[in-house]
Amino acid sequence: MRSQIEGSQAVARAVTLCRPQVIAAYPISPQTHIVESLSDRVRTGELAGCEYMLVESEFGAMSACIGASAAGVRTYTATSSQGLLFMAEALFNASGIGLPIVMTVANRAIGAPINIWNDHSDSMAMRDSGWIQLFAESNQEAVDLHVQAFRLAESLSVPVMVCMDGFILTHAFEEVDLPDQAQVDAFLAPFVPQQQLDPDEPVTIGAMVGPEAFAEVKYLMHAKQMTALDEIPEIAADFRRAFGRDSGGLLKTYRLDDAETVVVALGSVLGTIEDVVDSMRDAGVPIGVLGITCFRPWPAAEVRAALAHARRVVVVEKAFAVGAGGIVGQNTRDATRDLPLVVLDVVAGLGGRPVTRASLRGLLDDVVEDRLDPTRLHFLDLDLALVERELERSRHGRRPGPHAEHMLRDLGTVASGAFD
């Protein structure tokens, strides 16, 4: 049924339809409306047969999910930002053991400086945690990816993170076609665990493994993730047959035919990029978009094939590796090794800074005219004068003091979320 609904509420409804049996969550910021809504749905009986566990921290939430999943029940949680980082150790345990937990990450920045707004620093910090990472472009796709995520997780016995832009999607009211229970039941069979703690057939899950087999267990993790590259498109095709729309898959292409310049991005910024690309196409510029839906596992061969005819690729991403450069950019460069093209890294939208059509148009005009230095990391809309004033200030005096506070004072503002 088509509804005009908040993103978080839509996802909570989708998760409800997937019939999770345990949800564990820590309710304090940085949490989402999603688990708040799910707790209501458990209380009212809309989500029957589910135990909602209120835990003492995000570390506790993921640990409870590990226990529940190992006991053989469908398990879900959601978090964001520092909450995801507080789960870090348990994330590696969930993936190392191979437990099919599904988690929503409402993408938000990582401090310091403290910042509650959207970017991809949280999920990107956990990109090597062994979880599959799927990124939603819209709330419709967020809903659809959750339905697909449970099926993917359980078919391979791996944990899946569904990443959706915090605030930009979670707090946006927009049109979503919500599936009904019969559709989801037909698509998503009841959970049959591939490993289970069962008193009648006792096993150890999470054994210590020494040098004799540790690499082999890890190798299997990698191999299983790589099989997801085959599984994900099949699930998306099944989803299309069952629900009548394209959602999920590894990549999405937009106006890529004959495109000499391709913008690579993930998440909700794709919509704005597509609008800009349309206006440039109208002006005769051969430009297209490659959206990354599945970032982990990294679909290197598919990315390479999609970019094979491009001359220049610009990766616009909402996170970066401090001291190294673009993250998606590095992966893209790796996937396109030896192809005759340049890959440019552009960091945009950090800590909630809006990525606007005007800024993107300026950037892409520069890219098309080869005005960007491919050896450098670029920052969209960077206030370089502010940086230079702070550097100049900190050159004087024995103890320059904290940059963040000085730069706020320089701007005459407090962290208010104001964007201009």
Place this chain on the structure above:
Amino acid sequence: MFAVRIHGRGGQGAVTAAELLSVAAFDEGRHAQAFPTFGSERTGAPVVAFCRIDDRPIRLREPVTDPDALVVQDPTLLHQVDLFAGLGPDGFLVVNTSSSFEQMGLSELIGRLSPERAVTVPATEIARQHLGRPLPNAALLGALAALTGQVSLKALCHAIRDRFPGDVGEGNAHAAEAAYEHVLETMRRTTDA
């Protein structure tokens, strides 16, 4: 594409207003997107919310910098926020006040807009009368509907009643209706003058 920007203070319902507007537009078969600017929620702090309405699906995610219509829930924001940024000469303006634009010292700004596209509405008084509480957002939506015709009063009241069942919804719907009538009356006088 029709883009609305709503300025209010935390607790006045700016975010809810944008959401209700999007629901009303959706119910009339259009595509709509509502979203707030996001701050640490504090009662009384300046809040901005946006709504886009279009006949095509909306994929744009940037804040509304050049609104087609501007709603000001709290006139005291005039001294704190650049309220009118990006509002073009064809823009619509609804300000919650029982004063006139002249009394507010906004004659120069209003001179740049079409006279039939800018109204003041005593939305807080209307809300007190119909709702018993000084929450102006439903009344301002009624005014916006009358001024712009982007959504019908019927769809708006339906969205309000659906979101707030019972007396709260009724009171807000009546406030929207009263403000709608107020704007139609003001426009009749403007046209006659």
